[in-house]
Structures are given as C-alpha cells and as structure tokens.
Amino acid sequence: MVEAASLEKRYGSVHALRGVSFRLEPGERAVVLGPNGSGKTTTLEILGGFLQPSSGRAWVFGVESTRLSPRERRYMGFVFQDKPGLYPELSVRETLELFGGYYPSPIPPVQLLEGLGLAERQNRRVRHLSGGERRRLELAVALVGRPRLVFLDEPTTGLDPEARQRIWGLLAGLAQNGMTFILTTHSLEEAERLGQRVLLLKDGELLFDGPPQTMIARSGLPHRISFRKFGEHLPPSLASRAVADGERFTLNSLRPEEDLLALRESGLDLADLQVRSPTLEEAYLALVRGGVRVQDATPAG
Structure with a gap:
C-alpha cells in the first residue's frame, strides 16, 4: 500500500x-509520533506526492509518489494542517456534495454530517464555521470518496473532547472496513486508541517502528507493583527495590511475572495487590529523551 525507502x-x-524507511500493508493503521520539527508532516507530504524528496523514493499503490495520477488519487484522502481547500461561500452540505461528485460512489453527506456532529450546521456557510467545525468538515471531505488510504496530519488538534471522540469512533469504524490510514498526532491517547503501529521520529530519524505495546516493552521502563503488607518483612531480593509508604509498598520491576511469583511464594499477608504497566506516553518520553534506536521491532513484510 505504502513504501518509503531511505527518504531524505x-x-x-x-x-x-x-534515511526514513518503512512499509504499510493494506488495512494498517499507523500513527507517526515525534516532537515538533521531527519530520512528521514532511513524511506525509512526500508520501502524498506534494513534496519532492532530496533523495530516496516513496510509492503508493505501487506508483512512485512523485508520479501519482488522478487515477490513484481518487482512492486517497488528505487532511493537512495548511491545505484546507474549502470554499468559504458554500454551505457545509454543498461542500460535501461538490467533493462527493468527483467520486463514483461517495458516502452520503448525511452519514458523514451525523458521524462528525455537523448535521445541525449543514446549511451554514463555511466562512461562518468555528475552527473546530471547519476541521471536522475537512475530515469529511477527505472521507467522502470512500478512500482506501487516508493521510491525516494532526486531525483533532484544537477540537473539544466530544469532537475528538466522534472522529476516533468514525475512523475506527472505517478502519474495520479495510481503510488504511497514517496520521500524525501529539496526543498519546489518540495514538493508543487508533494506532496498530507507531512510527517514532526524532530530528528526521526513525527511532522506532512497531506496535505500541512493543514500543512500551522496548523502552526499558519498569512495571510498578504495589500492595499492602502486614507482619513479616519482604524477602531481601524484593526489599532492596521496594519503597514504603505506611503499610503500602511499591516495587519497580522489569520482570513483573517473576516478582509476582516471588511475592506469592513468600507467604506474606498481602492485600490490595496492583500492577501498573508503563504507559505509551512514558515510553515515548523515554525513547525521545534517550534517542535510543529500536528499529529491530519493525514488522516483517
């Protein structure tokens, strides 16, 4: 579906x-993460055929991105931060009818308007929309042609929580029907909700490529095992890593299964046992601050 080879x-x-390289298979949902200036938008613009790479190559549907024709583009949707392409004097519904008319089997406007919370704004002119409403309309335009591949550059930036939830639900539903998308975001919650695959960039380099859970595992961050203990002391192998707060103890563990087994076998009187895994946000910060490459997690294919 998408391939990038040594992009510079x-x-x-x-x-x-x-030198960014990766491949996306049909139906994959990829999220591009990274600090400002890491190359996220540049990557999408090269893949979409809007920007020429200095070196390296990219392909979409087997066609080099610099040679994409209207035939390929009819199966692609785009939401870019600085390329809205909306007509201010058209109404919301007229906008979807206009863009939908370019495709053989568009999604009915009413379906998108209801899905994105714009049904009550369908007769309002684009120039009178709020920033968040305009952003949702841009997404509707990107999806109206039933694209097989969608590029989304921070699609929910500036939206309220309800609008974000609507968009996440709509994208998740379309992905279940086979749509492939690649999106950039600064929201780790969005990445966890939508991404099967994380591409982590820093200073233009690909630090990580793989599933979110693999990224968490490769970050080297400990799990936190907490519990309340009564009576006997902890075994020495655990006591050296445990932090006490009254009756509650917290144990940082890189091998939680082994430590949980040791706690069970210790015979201690334990209560309220909890295990907290590192979050994607914590893994992101650890990898970006450390700059550790973990590209060996790249999916085969």
Missing part, C-alpha cells in the same frame, strides 16, 4: 528527514 529531505543545511 534537506532544506539547505537543515535535515528534515534522514
């Missing part, structure tokens, strides 16, 4: 991308 993008002495 330079602006004078500034390297926006440094």
Whole structure:
C-alpha cells in the first residue's frame, strides 16, 4: 500500500528527514509520533506526492509518489494542517456534495454530517464555521470518496473532547472496513486508541517502528507493583527495590511475572495487590529523551 525507502529531505543545511524507511500493508493503521520539527508532516507530504524528496523514493499503490495520477488519487484522502481547500461561500452540505461528485460512489453527506456532529450546521456557510467545525468538515471531505488510504496530519488538534471522540469512533469504524490510514498526532491517547503501529521520529530519524505495546516493552521502563503488607518483612531480593509508604509498598520491576511469583511464594499477608504497566506516553518520553534506536521491532513484510 505504502513504501518509503531511505527518504531524505534537506532544506539547505537543515535535515528534515534522514534515511526514513518503512512499509504499510493494506488495512494498517499507523500513527507517526515525534516532537515538533521531527519530520512528521514532511513524511506525509512526500508520501502524498506534494513534496519532492532530496533523495530516496516513496510509492503508493505501487506508483512512485512523485508520479501519482488522478487515477490513484481518487482512492486517497488528505487532511493537512495548511491545505484546507474549502470554499468559504458554500454551505457545509454543498461542500460535501461538490467533493462527493468527483467520486463514483461517495458516502452520503448525511452519514458523514451525523458521524462528525455537523448535521445541525449543514446549511451554514463555511466562512461562518468555528475552527473546530471547519476541521471536522475537512475530515469529511477527505472521507467522502470512500478512500482506501487516508493521510491525516494532526486531525483533532484544537477540537473539544466530544469532537475528538466522534472522529476516533468514525475512523475506527472505517478502519474495520479495510481503510488504511497514517496520521500524525501529539496526543498519546489518540495514538493508543487508533494506532496498530507507531512510527517514532526524532530530528528526521526513525527511532522506532512497531506496535505500541512493543514500543512500551522496548523502552526499558519498569512495571510498578504495589500492595499492602502486614507482619513479616519482604524477602531481601524484593526489599532492596521496594519503597514504603505506611503499610503500602511499591516495587519497580522489569520482570513483573517473576516478582509476582516471588511475592506469592513468600507467604506474606498481602492485600490490595496492583500492577501498573508503563504507559505509551512514558515510553515515548523515554525513547525521545534517550534517542535510543529500536528499529529491530519493525514488522516483517
């Protein structure tokens, strides 16, 4: 579906991308994470055929991205931060009818308007929409042609929680029907909700490519085992890593299964046992701050 091979993008002495390579198979849901200036938008713009790489190549549907024709683009949808492409004097419904008319089997406007919470705004002119409403309309335009592949550059930035939930639900439903998408975001909650695959960029380099849970595991962060203990002391192998707060103890553990077994076999009187795994946000911060490459998690294919 999508392939990037050693993508480089330079602006004078500034390297926006440094040898980025990955592949997306049909139906995959990929989330591109990284700090500002890491190359997220540049990657999407090259894949979408809007930007020429300095070196390396990219393909979409087997066609080089610099040679994409209207035939391929009819199966693609785009939401970019600085490429809205909306007509301010049209109404919301007229906008969807106009763009839907370019496709042989568009999604009915009413379905998208209801799914994105715009039904009550369907007769309002685009120029009178709020920023969040305009953003939702941009997403509707990207989806109206039933695309097989969608590029989403921070699609929920500036939206309220209810609007974000609507978009997440709509995208999840479309993905279940086989749509492939690749999106950039700063929201780790969004990444966890939507992404099967994380591409983590920093300074134009790909630090990680793989499932979110693998990213968490490769970050090297400990699990936190907490419990209340009565009576006997902890075994020495656990006591050296345990932090006490009254009757509650917290144990940082890189091998939670082994430590839980040791606690069970200790015969201690334990209560309120809890295990907290590292979060995707914690793994993200650890990898970005450390800059550790873990590309060996790249899916085969």
